[in-house]
Amino acid sequence: MKQTMRLDKLLAHTGYGSRSEIKILVKRGVIRMNDRPVKDSGIQVNPESDVITVEGEVVRYREFIYVMLNKPQGVISATEDTRDRTVLDLLDEEYTHFQPFPVGRLDKDTEGLLLLTNDGKLAHNLLSPRKHIPKTYFAEVEGAVTEEDGKSFQQGVELDDGYVTMPAQLVILRPGDPEQGIVSKIELTIMEGKFHQVKRMFQAIGKRVVFLKRISMGPLLLDEHLLPGEYRELTEDELLQLRQANG
Ligand code: URA
Numbered sequence: 120m121k122q123t124m125r126l127d128k129l130l131a132h133t134g135y136g137s138r139s140e141i142k143i144l145v146k147r148g149v150i151r152m153n154d155r156p157v158k159d160s161g162i163q164v165n166p167e168s169d170v171i172t173v174e175g176e177v178v179r180y181r182e183f184i185y186v187m188l189n190k191p192q193g194v195i196s197a198t199e200d201t202r203d204r205t206v207l208d209l210l211d212e213e214y215t216h217f218q219p220f221p222v223g224r225l226d227k228d229t230e231g232l233l234l235l236t237n238d239g240k241l242a243h244n245l246l247s248p249r250k251h252i253p254k255t256y257f258a259e260v261e262g263a264v265t266e267e268d269g270k271s272f273q274q275g276v277e278l279d280d281g282y283v284t285m286p287a288q289l290v291i292l293r294p295g296d297p298e299q300g301i302v303s304k305i306e307l308t309i310m311e312g313k314f315h316q317v318k319r320m321f322q323a324i325g326k327r328v329v330f331l332k333r334i335s336m337g338p339l340l341l342d343e344h345l346l347p348g349e350y351r352e353l354t355e356d357e358l359l360q361l362r363q364a365n366g
Contacts, residue, residue: 122165123163123164123165124163124164124166125160125161125162125163125164126141126150126152126157126159126160126161126162126163126164126171127141127142127160127161129164129166129171129178129180130144130150130160130171130173130178131216132180132182132216132217133178133179133180133181134212134213134216135173135178138160141160142160144160144173145157145158145159145160149173149174150171150172150173151171151172152164152169152170152171153169153170154170157171166180182237183217183236183237183238183241184214184217184219184235184236184237184352185234185235185236185238185241185352185353185357185358185361186210186214186219186234186235186236186350186351186352186353187232187233187234187339187341187342187345187350187351187352187353187357188206188209188210188232188233188234188235188345188349188350189230189231189232189233189341189342189345189346189347189348189349189350190206190225190229190230190231190232190233190347191209191230191347191348192227192228192229192230192347193227193228194206194208194209194227195227196221196223196224196225196233197221197224198218198220198221203227206221206233206235207219207220207235209348209350210235210350214235217237218237219235219236219237220235220236220237220242221233221234221235222234222235222236222241222242222245222246223245223246223312223336225333226315226318226331228331229331229332229333230331230332230333230347231256231257231331231332231333231334231341232333232334232335232336232339232340232341233333234336234339234353235350241361241362241365244365244366245336245337245361245365246312248311248312250365250366251285251310251311252310252336252337252364253308253309253310253335253336253337254308254309254310254312254333254335254336254337255306255307255308255333255334255335255336256306256307256308256309256317256331256332256333256334257292257304257305257306257331257332257333257334258304258305258306258307258317258321258328258330258331258332259302259303259304259305259328259329259330260295260302260303260304260305260321260326260327260328260329261295261297261302261303261326261327261329262295262297262302262303262326262327263294263295263296263297263303264289264291264294264295264303264305264326265291265294266291268289268324268326269288269289269291271324272284272286272287272288272289272307272320272324273286273287273288273289274286275287276320276323276324277323278313278316278319278320278322278323279319279322279323282313284309284311284313284316284320285309285310285311286310287307287308287309287310287320288307288308289305289306289307290305290306290307291303291304291305292304292305292306302329302330306334307320317331318331337360337361337364337365338357338360338361338363338364339353339357339360339361
């Protein structure tokens with residue numbers, strides 16, 4: 120059972136304002152606990168068993184949030200930055216007050232699936248190199264990507280720092296034609312997450328990624344209804360699958 124916590128902390132977490140704002144609500148007599156008006160904003164409450172209402176609305180407490188973002192190009196996967204907009208700048212205050220952070224990184228010019236959460240344990244597990252969570256990327260690559268390239272990726276390629284990648288699966292969706300300036304369209308599934316990994320894997324075979332988008336991470340698939348910059352909370356089913364994949 121969840122332990123007790125201060126009422127003002129619970130309400131602040133749930134988006135009802137700062138502690139001083141909650142004090143004012145208490146003074147106005149609009150906060151009730153188990154149908155009695157609350158007199159002290161610092162009282163201990165049990166979020167699981169006490170029924171709290173603010174102006175008649177039942178407070179739904181939760182500790183963690185899980186947001187699927189379709190990251191657009193031009194924003195960075197960080198919680199703050201002095202120069203660039205971050206993925207957190209895209210979220211409403213309703214979500215940011217939970218202090219979520221991105222689970223892993225996508226490059227500034229990479230689009231696609233990015234999970235944001237304040238659940239440190241789940242994030243840590245998903246990022247653990249021991250877990251080998253598969254991540255699939257859609258990419259457009261200059262020139263012709265071939266089945267031979269697929270074999271190289273299956274065997275592992277040596278990156279610019281000497282690291283040899285784990286086996287990765289390449290699917291050629293449309294072979295490119297350099298003569299006609301047609302880029303190759305591919306999907307690549309990798310089981311690890313080295314810095315700029317997909318771009319560097321193509322660099323290792325002499326090719327250049329010109330567009331990159333993550334389309335899945337473990338059991339999570341990017342919701343195709345989300346335009347770049349849009350987001351939604353994970354469904355219960357997605358969360359369950361993610362927890363199962365995490366072991
Ligand atoms: N690989 C890359 O090169 N960039 C990303 O953003 C993700 C994977």
